[in-house]
Amino acid sequence: MSIDYSQKIPNNVNLSDDRALQRALEHWQPAFLDWWRDMGPDGSHNFDVYLRTAVSVDPSGWAHFEHVKMPDYRWGIFLQPADPERKIHFGEHKGEAAWQDVPGEHRANLRRIIVTQGDTEPASVEQQRHLGLTAPSLYDLRNLFQVNVEEGRHLWAMVYLLHRYFGRDGREEAEALLERRSGDQDNPRILGAFNERTPDWLSFFMFTYFTDRDGKFQLCALAESGFDPLARTTRFMLTEEAHHMFVGESGVSRVIQRTCEVMRERGIEDPEQVRAAGVIDLETIQRYLNFHYSVTIDLFGADQSSNAATFYSAGLKGRFEEGKRADDHVLKGDAYRVLEVRDGRLGEREVPMLNALNEVLRDDYIKDSMGGVARWNKVIEKAGIPFRLTVPHKAFNRKIGTLANVHVSPQGELISEAEWKANERKWLATDEDRAFVASLMGRVVEPGKYANWIAPPAVGINRQPMDFEYVRFN
Template identity: 65%
Template sequence: VEQQRILGNTAPSIYDLRNLFQVNVEEGRHLWAMVYLLHAYFGREGREEAEQLLKRNSGDLDAPRILGAFNEATTDWLQFFMFTYFTDRDGKYQLGTLKESAFDPLARTCQFMLKEEAHHMFVGVTGVQRTVERTAELMAEHQTRDILAYGGIPLDIIQKYLNFQYSVSLDLFGSEQSTNAGNYYTAGLKGRWMEPRRRDDHVLIGATREMSYVEDGELRTRTVPLLNALNLDLRDEYAADCAAGVKRWNQVLEAAGVTERLILPHEGFNRKVGVYAGHHVSPTGEVLDEATWAARVADWLPGDADRAAVASLMVPEYEYGKFAGWIAPPRTGINDQPVEFDYVHLLEEGLA
């Protein structure tokens, strides 16, 4: 909510404004749900921790949010759509492990929160898809990749935003090897994604898996205990799910006759947490030295000029049924209502 609070000023449509409000309301309710559990079941320590939640603020220099992705500025609606696709999808997978918890109040709460996360991810996948659709239309119409002058977001900038949000969302899964994650699992505080569908003994004694890492400037793999690699197990499930959305966006490009494609960057790209932290890995998985990374990073991550270019297109459109020029309208409205439905009632200028 803190990150997205200014987006109403530049909403591309009333339809999108309504979706933003629902996301914010539900995110606020998620905070309430977690604070309720702390107050109801954890005594004084729970109350003190709940108070600390209110003292931390996104991007605050003295008391920032604990997780890095929640301190990044949501500068525009493309960033918002990428956030709701990639970062809320992390929420889906974290909640999916906690709904398996033996602590029943937590399990039941997370099961309910998952239903609301589904809407947030819908906003993300369709928001990016509609942006890509409009970009493809303008590329085909003007026979150029540089569509900024025609009111569209160039595909290379969309790719940079994708690279950024995917990489900071991967960091939310924590270190690939984690004793804490193994202890939580063993104690029954959390499970794995789709735990009932797993065909192992759910104890994981002796179970192993492969893990990639960087050594001597090369990507290598080693075998690690699965019990200590549960964060990596969850991250792999997440990455496969993210790839499905990118495939959907690429189908839009293909249908429009555009030859370029969006990609998910390598898992080691732009990482600040885990085995890739401190290393430079390109989106295609090439380990780079500091100088090469510095020379090429502007091609892969959005810079100030890219964000300023996108911001220049963020002109609000508040007429019912109308949409800003950089995004395509949705196929259908919300709750079987028409796209031009008055989802949000705006006060006339001058009224309090």
């Protein structure tokens, strides 16, 4: 299903057949470009960047690569092809035809879901807008910019749904998506993790590994939706999202590889000696991991949620890989185990599964996250260094749900506030850690060269040579 790039707004939804919608989106487009100029990558507007652009929604040949100025990037509206036989396959509407329009009784909840997802997309661009000034290589600078333009494209995906299906309310919500700002005291982004700063490249790699992975799981759940335009939109977004997680996993892996190389070359293990050699010690990487992982698993929401039950039963939002699960996909009599503190101990209890669907999605995410951490450990193991990165317990450093006011160690032990305060600097990245990592950040722009603290990638983007000019500064 090819994309029409001859129009002002590229699309594969026959936008020109709906003149009122086309005019509304063309009215929104200048405000989006103003937002990009104000809040997009700092100082980058005249760079020619080697970007991929979607030319089809067929996964086997969907992307075209060329040097493009980012403000000229052709953001647009791309949905997977419709299946006229598609049925809703979970919840109380199971077996009914998928909805092509918004059912009146679900209008408010669907709008809320779309707005919340849409708000995360410009937020991450805002969080990352200064990173280009300290990129460790042209390869990494290009990857940052690719992630940024695709987050902008994902914003377009949600704005199309708001304009197309929600009338005046949708248009107002689309405008508000450009008015909120990450970290703003008066008008912040909706979700807490998207108001955190991304001040350095280790934070960026952790964010794209852990927090973009939350995006994967949320999009997978929405790709099951009985509202077919949302399902089709998010399925194509997942094609683009995969690269963002690759940037994170490979980025952290390259940081670890370089640290291990220096440790072996110099025969050092002490963190201070490792830092003195100009690379990031493994203990600091662990503290960054603990922070980004714990902040991200809060994004799944409270462990028990009546909203999650409503969204599922109504057919609005499914589970990860809903179709592969061997149950009735209605879940009325099913139970799930969630964590609680009882008699001074951390334990589990059974609750109705419908109310625990946030926890189900969080547990699926945790299993998926552990795979990348295991691959990072293989890099350390191959270097013969006796250190292993670990994923902290899911009750660690939580700020949402029943575990919000509970102090738990990374190993899952319930501890006192005094014990927490005594160990917090050992477990979570400190101001001193962040200042040290920031001290390593310096822009490297010579093709084929890399900052001392990160190893080169195994292969170039689109199989380009190692000294390829991914960004031309003009």
